[in-house]
Amino acid sequence: MDKSNDVLKGAPRLGATRRHPPAPRLKGGDAPITKAPLKRARREAVARVASEGPTRWMYEAAIPFNAVTYPSFQPMIEAIGQYGVGMKGPTFHEGKNGCSIMSDGWTDRKERTLVNFLVNCSKGTMFMQSIDASSMIKMGEKMFELLDKWVEQVGEENVIQVITDNHSTKEQKGKTIANTVLMPSFWNTIVFCLKVSGPLVRVLRLVDGEKKTPMGYIYEVMNRAKDAIVRSFNGNEEKYKEIFNIIDKRWEIQLHRPLHVVGYFLNPEFFYDKPKIEHDAEIMSDLYKCILRLTRDPAKQEKVVAEVSLFTNSQGLFGNELVVRTRKTRAPG
Known part of the structure; x- marks a missing residue:
């Protein structure tokens, strides 16, 4: 018998589709293991490392980061990538x-x-x-x-x-420069800047300081800063109106939070010397916002309100002789 026929019996027919064994599967019926995710992850990692180079160079050369929006930026990156490893950048004279x-x-x-x-x-x-x-x-x-x-x-x-x-x-x-310094308008501008910046610097020193916890003081200090600016301009609103608009905008964006207001409200140094605090609609609104944020349990909310009532009426522990005596000497916290 011709052995070649036996060999041909095991060979695939011409034009037949070769069937590959199924890809191995992970335990638990997970998806088949493929190299595509690994290649994609490696490519993303290389891209992250590669992007750090131009970013670091832009930072050291003080180049604005919006320069990446220029039409020539992406073609430059692609050209460098096509060259590959070992490309040398242009020299100082070539760049010029x-x-x-x-x-x-x-x-x-x-x-x-x-x-x-x-x-x-x-x-x-x-x-x-x-x-x-x-x-x-x-x-x-x-x-x-x-x-x-x-x-x-x-x-x-x-x-x-x-x-x-x-x-x-x-x-x-x-x-x-000499002519500029000798102009009265120059020094008037300097005086204006000092009147505005002096009180605000005191606010910043409080925020960055370590002697007192700023949470219970920042609201009051900001009010005092604005009062000082008003006095420095003798109450002339036209001179500080624009500055107050800038301060209020920045205050609302960065510093003014209900928690700051509550810190001010619960600071005995200010509360007991200013009865109007309890009747300030903005302060009380922020107080109740914090209570609602603190807990969603109605029973606990009512308990907090009751504790606040003890504080405002100086009752219970808040009326203790030692507590009363140290209202202005101990920072709340």
Whole structure:
């Protein structure tokens, strides 16, 4: 008998579909084990690590993070990814892709002011000219004309920046600063800033301090800060109205919480000296908000209200001689 026929019997027919064994399954009837999730997880991990590089570079170079929205950003990332490992970034001169016109002023032994003009590019730095600028160093317009001449000679399309280091520029800036400082409006602005910032700084010191728990004091201190600002402007609302709008907006967003109000309400140092606190609609509203948030049990809510009544009427433990004597010397907590 021809043994080749036996061999062919075990072979698949031409055009027949080869059946692969089913993928192994985990215990408990879980889905089959595949490599796709592992590859996807590895790819996501690599992407996270890769994105840390540009982010760290942007942070060190003080580049605004909204630069990632520029149309050229994503193509740059894809181009780097296509190159792969080992790509070297552009050098300082390659990044500039142009030349710089530089002027450097200095004084020689004869007390003459000399200015050197140089051109810097990726090939190096080339000296162009040195002139005696003693008669024109205080004339900013003349120095501009000299720099403009070199820009035209090199070609405006080739110049990416002009770097100057001369006496006229510094002297002009110095005069501008001196004139600004001597203006009455400058000092009026400084006084305005001090009147506004002084009370607010005291609030910040309380929040960051460790001597007293700020929760029971921040509401009162903020009120005192606003009162101090009003007094500093002699009650002229036009001078502090805009500032109060900014303070109130920031207060509502970051600092004003019902819990802060309750801390103020339950602070004996303030409550017993200010009977109006108990009749303030905003304060009482925030108090009941906190009680409702504290517990949903009606019986417990009523018990808390009863305890609050003891506090407001200075009854029970709150009327103890020692407690009364230390209302203003011990921080609540």
